Amino acid sequence: MFAKEAGLLQGTLELLVLKTLSWGPMHGYGIASWIETATDDVLRVEEGSLYPALYRMTRKGWIGGKWGTTENNRRAKYYHLTSEGRRQFVEQTSGWQRFASAVNQAVASTRAPSWAR
Amino acid sequence: MRPQLPWRRRRLFEQTPQAEVDDEIRFHVEERIREYIARGMDPAAARAAALERLGDLGSVRSECTQLLAEDRVAEARRDWFDDLRQDVRFGIRSAVRTPLFSLLAISTLALGIGANAAVFGVVKSVLLNALPFGDADRLLRIYSRMEDGSMERSSISAGVTVDVRERQRSFAQVATFFQGVIDVTYAGDATPRVVKAALVGEGFFPTLRVSAARGRTLTDADTKTGAPNVAMLSWPAWQRELGGSASAIGKSVRIDGDSYEIVGVLPRGFVGPMGAADIWLPLDISPDLRDPVRARKHHWLAIIGRLTPTATRELAEREIARLGADIAHEHPESQGGMALWAIPLRNDMVGDTRTPLLVLMASAGLVLVIACANLAGALLSRSLSRRKEFAVRIALGAGRGRLVRQLLTESMVLAVAGGAAGLALATLGLRGLRHLALPALPAYADLALDPVAVLVTSAMTLVTGVAFGVAPALSVGRGNTQGVLRDETRGTSESRPTRRLRGLLVAGQIALCVSLLAGAGLLVRSLWPWRRHRWGSTLTPCSPSRSRCHRTHTTRLTCARASSSVSRSVCDRFLASPVSPARASCHRPT
Numbered sequence: 001m002f003a004k005e006a007g008l009l010q011g012t013l014e015l016l017v018l019k020t021l022s023w024g025p026m027h028g029y030g031i032a033s034w035i036e037t038a039t040d041d042v043l044r045v046e047e048g049s050l051y052p053a054l055y056r057m058t059r060k061g062w063i064g065g066k067w068g069t070t071e072n073n074r075r076a077k078y079y080h081l082t083s084e085g086r087r088q089f090v091e092q093t094s095g096w097q098r099f100a101s102a103v104n105q106a107v108a109s110t111r112a113p114s115w116a117r
Numbered sequence: 118m119r120p121q122l123p124w125r126r127r128r129l130f131e132q133t134p135q136a137e138v139d140d141e142i143r144f145h146v147e148e149r150i151r152e153y154i155a156r157g158m159d160p161a162a163a164r165a166a167a168l169e170r171l172g173d174l175g176s177v178r179s180e181c182t183q184l185l186a187e188d189r190v191a192e193a194r195r196d197w198f199d200d201l202r203q204d205v206r207f208g209i210r211s212a213v214r215t216p217l218f219s220l221l222a223i224s225t226l227a228l229g230i231g232a233n234a235a236v237f238g239v240v241k242s243v244l245l246n247a248l249p250f251g252d253a254d255r256l257l258r259i260y261s262r263m264e265d266g267s268m269e270r271s272s273i274s275a276g277v278t279v280d281v282r283e284r285q286r287s288f289a290q291v292a293t294f295f296q297g298v299i300d301v302t303y304a305g306d307a308t309p310r311v312v313k314a315a316l317v318g319e320g321f322f323p324t325l326r327v328s329a330a331r332g333r334t335l336t337d338a339d340t341k342t343g344a345p346n347v348a349m350l351s352w353p354a355w356q357r358e359l360g361g362s363a364s365a366i367g368k369s370v371r372i373d374g375d376s377y378e379i380v381g382v383l384p385r386g387f388v389g390p391m392g393a394a395d396i397w398l399p400l401d402i403s404p405d406l407r408d409p410v411r412a413r414k415h416h417w418l419a420i421i422g423r424l425t426p427t428a429t430r431e432l433a434e435r436e437i438a439r440l441g442a443d444i445a446h447e448h449p450e451s452q453g454g455m456a457l458w459a460i461p462l463r464n465d466m467v468g469d470t471r472t473p474l475l476v477l478m479a480s481a482g483l484v485l486v487i488a489c490a491n492l493a494g495a496l497l498s499r500s501l502s503r504r505k506e507f508a509v510r511i512a513l514g515a516g517r518g519r520l521v522r523q524l525l526t527e528s529m530v531l532a533v534a535g536g537a538a539g540l541a542l543a544t545l546g547l548r549g550l551r552h553l554a555l556p557a558l559p560a561y562a563d564l565a566l567d568p569v570a571v572l573v574t575s576a577m578t579l580v581t582g583v584a585f586g587v588a589p590a591l592s593v594g595r596g597n598t599q600g601v602l603r604d605e606t607r608g609t610s611e612s613r614p615t616r617r618l619r620g621l622l623v624a625g626q627i628a629l630c631v632s633l634l635a636g637a638g639l640l641v642r643s644l645w646p647w648r649r650h651r652w653g654s655t656l657t658p659c660s661p662s663r664s665r666c667h668r669t670h671t672t673r674l675t676c677a678r679a680s681s682s683v684s685r686s687v688c689d690r691f692l693a694s695p696v697s698p699a700r701a702s703c704h705r706p707t
Binding site for chain 1: 137141170171181187191
């Protein structure tokens with residue numbers, strides 16, 4: 001599960017998309033690239049699940065999509081955060097941090113339980 | 118947020134969900150290929166790698182397409198409601214801008230709808246609501262009648278009630294009771310006062326299938342000679358006299374000077390076939406039966422029967438008629454020239470209200486139709502004068518459908534306001550009717566605006582709104598924009614089609630007014646007999662001799678009851694009063 005090129009859990013993917021879009025509007029390819037760069041290629045986005053996730057988040061009203069042009073003058077669909085998406089981002093970030101530090105604390109613990117002594 | 122195009126316009130530039138998803142994925146794959154080539158792969162390998170990385174292309178495409186289609190539908194719905202809200206706001210604004218017209222429209226509608234709702238309230242409480250008895254449709258009332266036609270709904274002697282009870286086969290249960298109500302003095306905790314009492318004999322409550330709300334009902338044992346004095350209270354009397362307290366059961370009260378124990382309270386809304394009463398007392402007819410003259414010659418009782426499950430109404434009516442003939446044959450000295458007949462209790466209590474009420478309802482419906490037609494005409498003539506405005510809007514790019522919808526919304530705004538005003542009017546009207554018409558309506562009728570009436574009225578309002586919104590809307594849809602803009606510039610006279618339409622409208626208005634007048638005339642004509650005729654068995658007959666007769670029955674009754682001492686004093690008072698000589702008038706001349 002946490003091997004070097006691990007896939008992403010569904011909820012985690014949504015949080016990472018929200019994080020990406022918090023920098024500004026971006027298309028699907030750009031979102032996937034940024035996540036990989038930002039995690040130093042540790043996390044690899046499953047593209048087969050990225051697009052359904054984007055549409056699902058649109059349906060939930062967290063993000064919106066608009067067609068625009070790239071720097072190379074190509075048509076692409078740019079996603080942006082809605083106000084609800086921004087709220088979700090803040091909420092999910094703090095939730096993730098609590099979760100990650102709790103798991104981290106348990107995994108890094110050096111105190112043996114009573115039954116192991 | 119940047120301003121959005123109206124949704125129809127936006128749709129024009131939008132791709133199908135499938136095409137949009139394909140475009141997006143194509144862009145992604147091409148970017149990925151470009152990236153791989155930049156890293157030094159050859160184009161064919163780069164393409165294969167990019168596609169492989171995307172996974173199952175088919176399922177991604179179909180999933181995304183479906184999600185996008187759902188999103189589009191939801192968005193269209195949101196837009197529709199936005200438009201509606203905008204239309205309603207515009208409708209209210211334009212209604213406020215022409216206050217006189219709006220006032221006319223709303224008050225016309227309010228009158229039509231209010232009359233309808235009020236009449237429906239009456240019709241429902243009288244015709245549709247069940248009588249306050251269990252399975253009331255299987256109850257028949259038995260009357261005697263003089264064959265010379267002098268008396269149609271006459272009461273029955275004690276002897277005949279026993280004959281009927283013993284010989285009939287059509288009824289599962291038979292109830293005997295005094296046909297009217299009497300005044301008694303009642304003394305509970307407060308000072309004595311005069312209240313109405315009903316006297317019920319054998320089998321009364323089981324036949325009507327009425328059970329007590331508190332305590333028990335009167336039983337056959339209570340009607341036997343020498344049984345202890347017991348009484349039941351009606352629900353209103355229980356509330357009024359004893360404050361609705363549970364300790365009322367078993368309480369001892371004085372009725373006409375004697376002590377009675379209260380054994381039960383009748384359900385709320387219960388009204389007997391003899392009319393509303395405060396106190397219900399058991400009736401013992403055995404003193405009458407013991408007296409050979411009184412047993413046959415004093416006609417003061419009434420009978421109600423409940424059909425057996427197998428008997429039909431026609432069968433029972435035939436049997437009662439035959440029984441009456443037999444009894445008349447056996448007792449020519451007291452029953453000669455008298456016949457027995459049966460009538461469904463509902464018809465007896467509702468009386469002749471059915472036909473006039475239905476006529477009244479149809480007339481009120483006609484008034485509503487006329488109100489709607491009038492309004493449609495007024496709106497149409499107004500939309501004629503607004504044709505130029507519409508033409509300009511169409512020229513500026515408003516869709517015809519959108520204009521039609523907006524006109525419909527405008528008329529709906531008026532209709533809803535009219536409906537609300539109409540409901541208020543109906544509530545007031547029913548309150549007025551309750552005071553005016555209560556003596557004329559069956560005793561159990563509880564005039565109130567019930568939920569069904571409100572629902573029906575709301576439906577009428579909606580239909581009205583659509584109905585009189587459609588005519589002007591259609592006239593807009595047909596218009597020739599350029600012609601209108603050219604013809605109806607300021608100062609030019611009406612174009613020929615406009616004039617013809619207006620002429621048609623005036624003719625229509627006159628036709629409707631004539632039909633309204635005719636309808637009103639018919640309504641008055643149908644109500645005219647009501648003025649003199651009063652109906653329902655709850656009323657005492659009106660002719661002087663018969664009302665004397667009624668009082669004499671009371672006297673008889675109290676005398677008959679004297680052995681168990683309901684009221685010697687009342688009896689004495691009656692016998693001493695000037696009406697007592699008229700007692701002879703209710704006996705058959707011998």
